[in-house]
Each structure stands twice: as C-alpha cells, then as structure tokens.
Amino acid sequence: RRMQHEVRNIPPAPRRVRLRALLAHRWPLLAASLPMIMVGTLIAWAMFLQSGGKFSLGPQLDAGPTSLANGTVTQVLQSVEFDGRPWNDVRYEFYQNGALLYGGSFVDAGAYDVGDPVQVEVLERDPNINRVVGGTLHIDRRWLYAQFWIVVLVTPGALILLGWLAGVAQLRQVLTHGDVSVGKITKVETLRYVLPETLRVTYEFRDHRARRRTNRHWVRARGSLGARLLRWGEDAHVEALPVLHDRRMPHWNRILLPEHFLADAADETDVKDLLPHE
Numbered sequence: 311r312r313m314q315h316e317v318r319n320i321p322p323a324p325r326r327v328r329l330r331a332l333l334a335h336r337w338p339l340l341a342a343s344l345p346m347i348m349v350g351t352l353i354a355w356a357m358f359l360q361s362g363g364k365f366s367l368g369p370q371l372d373a374g375p376t377s378l379a380n381g382t383v384t385q386v387l388q389s390v391e392f393d394g395r396p397w398n399d400v401r402y403e404f405y406q407n408g409a410l411l412y413g414g415s416f417v418d419a420g421a422y423d424v425g426d427p428v429q430v431e432v433l434e435r436d437p438n439i440n441r442v443v444g445g446t447l448h449i450d451r452r453w454l455y456a457q458f459w460i461v462v463l464v465t466p467g468a469l470i471l472l473g474w475l476a477g478v479a480q481l482r483q484v485l486t487h488g489d490v491s492v493g494k495i496t497k498v499e500t501l502r503y504v505l506p507e508t509l510r511v512t513y514e515f516r517d518h519r520a521r522r523r524t525n526r527h528w529v530r531a532r533g534s535l536g537a538r539l540l541r542w543g544e545d546a547h548v549e550a551l552p553v554l555h556d557r558r559m560p561h562w563n564r565i566l567l568p569e570h571f572l573a574d575a576a577d578e579t580d581v582k583d584l585l586p587h588e
Contacts (some may be wrong), residue, residue, distance in 0.1 A: 317552050320568055328571065339473060340474050343468070344471070344472035345467075347471065350467060362443060371440075372434075374433070377406075378443070379430045379440075380428075381404030381429075383425060396418070397446075398417055400415065400417055400428075413438075415443040416448070434538065480562055484556050484564055485566070488557070489554065490554055491516060491517060491552070491553045497510075498533075509528070509529050511529055511567040513525060517555050517562070523563065
C-alpha cells in the first residue's frame with residue numbers, strides 16, 4: 311500500500327525535478343573534475359606568469375636583433391640529461407663594445423673544454439642576454455611550463471566534467487519524461503572508502519514492454535531514500551520503490567521517491583523542504 315501511494319505521488323510528465331537530485335547524480339565525477347580544473351588552472355597561470363622571467367630570454371634572442379662575439383670557455387660544469395640528450399653547462403667570457411662580459415648556457419656534452427674559443431650570440435639591446443651559438447639558455451623540466459598542467463590536469467578534468475554534465479542531462483530526461491514502474495530492491499551495499507557514506511543499490515523492474523531489467527546506482531546514505539535503503543539492509547525485507555525509465559531507452563532508469571520532484575512553484579523556493587542527497 312505504501313508503495314502504491316508513492317507511485318501515485320509521482321507527478322505526471324513533464325515533471326519538475328529538484329536541483330539537488332540532479333547535482334548529486336554521479337557526484338564523484340563532479341568532485342574529481344572541479345579540483346583538477348581549478349588546481350591545474352592555478353598552477354598553469356603561475357607557470358605562465360613566471361615564464362615572463364628567464365623563460366622569455368631565449369625567445370628574445372630568437373627575435374633579435376643579435377650580433378656575434380668571440381669568447382673563451384672558462385668553466386665546464388655538470389652534465390645534465392634532458393630529452394634524451396646530455397648537456398654541459400658552460401661559462402664563458404667575451405668582449406662587447408670594449409667591455410668584458412660573462413655568460414653561461416647549455417651546449418651538447420663534450421662539445422667544449424676549458425680554454426676553447428666559442429662564438430657567442432649577443433642581444434644588441436641588452437648584451438647581458440647571450441648564449442653560445444647552437445646552445446640554449448635554459449633547460450627546464452616540462453612541468454615548469456603552463457602547457458604541461460593544461461594537458462595533465464585541466465583537459466582531463468574538463469572531459470570528466472563534460473561526462474558528468476552528459477549524465478545529468480540524461481538523468482533529467484529520465485526524471486522529467488520517463489515512465490513510472492515498480493522496482494524491487496535486490497541488494498544494498500555500503501561502499502567502503504567513499505565519503506560521505508554512500509550506498510550501492512541494485513534493483514529490478516519491468517519496463518513499459520513488460521521486459522525485466524536490472525540496474526544499480528549510488529545513493530548517499532543521508533536523505534530519505536538512503537534511510538529507506540539502510541533499513542532494507544538491516545532486515546533484508548522485500549522493498550518496492552518507484553522506478554522511472556526512458557521509454558525509448560529503458561536502460562536509462564533511476565529508483566527514486568516522490569520527494570525528488572517539485573509539486574508546485576511554491577516548493578521551488580521553500581528551503582525547508584526535505585531534499586534528497588543521493
């Protein structure tokens with residue numbers, strides 16, 4: 311009798327669904343995607359800002375104008391492995407406009423020894439920006455660049471968020487226009503290591519063609535539906551609940567209670583209403 315009352319209380323289509331029921335759908339995807347996007351964006355922005363410092367010196371030399379000067383290698387420092395190639399950090403001195411200047415850059419390992427002559431590429435408007443011809447000013451790991459964090463965090467996070475939005479749109483279609491069936495709970499499990507406490511409910515029902523179907527989804531333990539499922543788990547009694555399924559694609563379905571829907575416009579603004587949390 312209780313189940314029949316709940317089925318009758320499901321509003322006719324098209325229904326207005328409570329926003330909380332939609333936002334809570336596949337909430338782990340939302341919880342994973344938003345931090346990835348926000349953290350990735352912040353780190354990428356920080357890397358972009360600091361790229362205006364030393365990372366911009368190489369592009370300045372590339373843009374020129376530059377001139378060549380003859381120099382002498384004064385130090386050959388440690389060998390560095392980068393992109394599968396060994397590099398030496400070399401220091402040198404050279405004269406520019408009669409002034410003795412010093413510089414350093416990375417060159418192929420073994421290319422120079424102390425005392426070897428070397429050609430230096432000098433930026434004309436700032437001679438302190440210079441490098442060995444054929445060398446590079448800086449060798450930095452890729453994670454120091456904004457593009458790395460966009461690829462590693464922001465892009466995957468955006469894809470996960472799009473997947474969540476697609477699931478929300480699918481659920482909205484089911485709840486707004488779906489057919490009502492009677493579902494029978496067959497299993498309720500508490501998910502370990504998932505916070506807040508979450509249940510996985512398995513149920514079966516018959517669609518509008520009387521074909522038996524089985525599905526399962528997550529439900530947060532807090533809320534009216536979660537409380538019902540917890541009570542089912544305590545004594546494993548037979549529990550029947552309303553199920554909505556899409557007429558064209560019955561594998562799109564959801565077990566729910568009448569509280570998921572707005573009965574009238576007043577309910578939409580009543581913050582004291584009982585809101586489901588699954």
